[in-house]
Amino acid sequence: MANRKRSPKSEVPYGTLDLMVLKTLDGMGRLHGFGIARRIEQIAQGALALNQGTIYPALLRLEHRGWIRSKWGTSESNRRARYYTLTSTGKKQLAVEEQRWADTVAIVNRLLHAEP
């Protein structure tokens, strides 16, 4: 894993896209890629510049780890689209990731607010 290439340049904090995708699927249930991207931007209320294409390598990665699974389906506008759902391992993983994120935020916060 030493020479993992950096993700395409994005303003999404490194490593948080997975968490966002998992959380979105947890909240919304079954969604296609466009729906996931739309939902993330909606929540961010324009504060996040998401390169929507980067969502697909992330989805592939999560699927390989067994956290989500996908199936072809038909969209509201009658298009063939691939729908993603959270698996039970994915659900457990989400809890782990949430905790990790909370810890990271807590550490950074403590650093920032530490008395000199």
Added chain:
Amino acid sequence: MTTLRTLAARVVAAILRRRIVARVQEEIETHRSMLVSSMMREGMSRAQAELAATREMGDADAVQEAVHEQLSVPALDSVWADLRYAFRVLRRGPAFAVMAIGIMALGIGLNTGIFTVLNTVLLGGIRAPGSDELVAVSQIVNGMPDRIDKGRRVERFSTEEYRTYRAEASTLSGLFGYSRVYSATLSGDLAQDLSGRLVTCAYFDVLQQPPLLGRSFVAADCEAGAEPVLLLDYDLWVTAFGADPGVLNRTITLNRARLTVIGVAPPDVFEPDLQALDYFAPISAAPLLRPDQDHFSNGDVGWLNLVGRHDPGVSIEQIATEFRVIAARIDETRANRLTSIMVAPATSMSGTQSASELLAALSVAMTPSLLVLLIVCANMAGLMLTRATTRSAEIALRISLGASRWRVVRQLLTEAVVLAVAGGLLGSVLAFWAVDWLVAVLSSSFPGISLPLDLSPDRGALAFALVLSVLTGVLCGLAPSMSITRADLNVGAKQTPRGDIPAETGRLRAVLLGLQVAVCVVLVITASVFVRGLVQARSADFGFDYENVLVATIDYRSFGYDANRAESLQRRLRDSVLQLPGVESAAQVWREPLSDRGGMISVRPGTADVPTYRWAWRNWVSPDYFSVIGTPLVRGRTFRESELADNSGVAIVTNETARRLWPGQDAIGQRLVTRFGSEGERSLVVIGVVRDAQLRAIGEADRYFVYLPVDDTVRTQLSTIIRSDAGTGELSARIRQIVDGFDADLAVRVRPLEANIAHLQGLSSFATGLATSLGGLALAIASLGRFGVVSYTVTCRKREIGIRVALGASISDVLRLILARTLQPVAIGAAVGVGVAAAASRLVSGVDVRIGVTGLDPVSIGGAVLLILTVALGAALWPARQGLRVDPAVTLRHE
């Protein structure tokens, strides 16, 4: 766990790479167009929306790259390095590589060969041009209680049904049907029993196998009352007619019917279910060959298996759908009738349709060769372990330098797989070469089976060999490499290869040795059981005198004879034969000794308080039978002429039967109760006891055997047996004359009783040959491996041994020390092997094998265990002694 999962998913993804890339591409495209339309809904023009969407999606190349990275397997790059290293290591020790590849080649080659035969013969498609377009159609008809052919798992089609499907099925370009095997007796100079099938007239056309000579059937041949014709099978044409082209338009007599030969089938013609055929006749010939059961015109009889040919591009599902529609229309003609239709690719065994039976046959045939492969695996694992131990210094070094354990295991596994694949390739070459020989042996051992003339290696067999090789490699390499990398690194780095062997690998080695011994014991016991059977088949006293006895058989029923007519012919035949010079005696019997057919009945002693029935063989005989066959009466008398009628109520039993049913009593005058399905219970009086004989199988006298006087129920199935010292040929000719004089249409078949024994002995030889080759092969491989391992161990322990000898230990003390390590696993392995063999023999003991295989006995077990112990100790002792010849002083100084 997640890492493994991810790796597995990545390997799969790497294989499916192109499909996944295409899938993601499609998802991104859809995403883009969704973005565009949502922006256009918000009021942008198409051009603006397209531009904005491209911006929103981000850098397309970077996304592509990320997807590709996700799909690559990081390990794949280093596999190449592992392979190169493995080749280098193996080149450095060519002796080891040659030995390993040789052993692997034997194990994998054996399995590939047997698999090739089974795969093409049992599961392969029909061997005809464009056979992938052939489908077998079968049905199950419900709600028709009167339909004949019930009780089969898959029913056949009636003539009418066949015609309906043939006329209406548009998804098929052709459809033909074939019957079960029709036995018929050929009359005249060439008199013999023939096996053939009745086929619909498109048979040769749909198969695209035109006759070698003459014409194939035309539609008119299959109409009721058509001029009777037939095609000869190629083999019959050559053997019986001397390949004479003049046979065309000749008339031959089968049963009573005269049929004109219109052609000769090609040598490789499709013969269903691998049953060798002598003739093909059109379905309209059914009433001629069997006047008593006209399947051709009876609409309630299912008797045809259907095979169709479809055009390329038509799917099996389409064919099945169309057939179901037609079946529904047929169902409407009868109340309650409900037909299910099944369509599947046609195979050479489609007619039997019993997948579970095929699977059972496959597994029985594959089990011994897979056991040999197991020995090969255990052996290779032992050798790998031995070698890895010599390399433990190198391995310890690599691990201490930071190589992960997984990395080292992978390296060792790669070596094992390289060896296995090389062995597998060599073995497959040997196998494909040996398959022709195997088929030739099979064909000559089982004359009734029709095997394809050539079996060329196919993709299935190659894939099987490759998968088996890789599996074998992993299996051989995994245990030793795990074990060796677990061993204590410090000890390894400091001491081996000179020091002692780590306990860990020592235990694994013992398990591997025990496993080989156990499998060897199973195979050798099996072989010795067969050998004992063969010896008995060659030398045993069967309890009857089979020399100078002829059996004359007439299929009375096929000629429309009733019991009365059959009886008068039998009487005439017997009286006339007895007049002939050299003839001593003649009698009638239902089934002659060691016939391949027979019947069983339940019996119990009439006196028993609690009725317990046992299965007994039964036969019907005339009074002179026992003197003709040379089985003397021990007590009592034989039947009287007056008792040859139904319900005479007398029976004769064998000595063993009497002993078992009435222990310690005189059997004469006892009541014997028999029960047979429809006949119900009958009470008989025992009037005679005859000597025991091996009447059903060679190798063991039958336990329960009951003789009844011939009566009208079996009259039309009786054979005449004749004891005579006149030559077989002359006597057969005389018998034919006598039968001709009675009824010129009748065909009689005459053969020596010895033929039955020769047939069983042939079967026994084949089974014994197979079992002993496999047992011998297993033993050879196992002892070879043992030899190598002990040689190595002795080399390893030279220093320890040198010290012991220097301190005054005798050579025999040291040998005992080394042998102790061999003896324990060998003893445990042998015990396990005997247990498994015993359990297995209980499983197969219910099978009627008829070749003197009577299950386990102390001689077989003892002999096998003794042989294996000897070989195992020998394989250990010899290299040990060789190793000890060295002067201890030299060994110690060398250190």
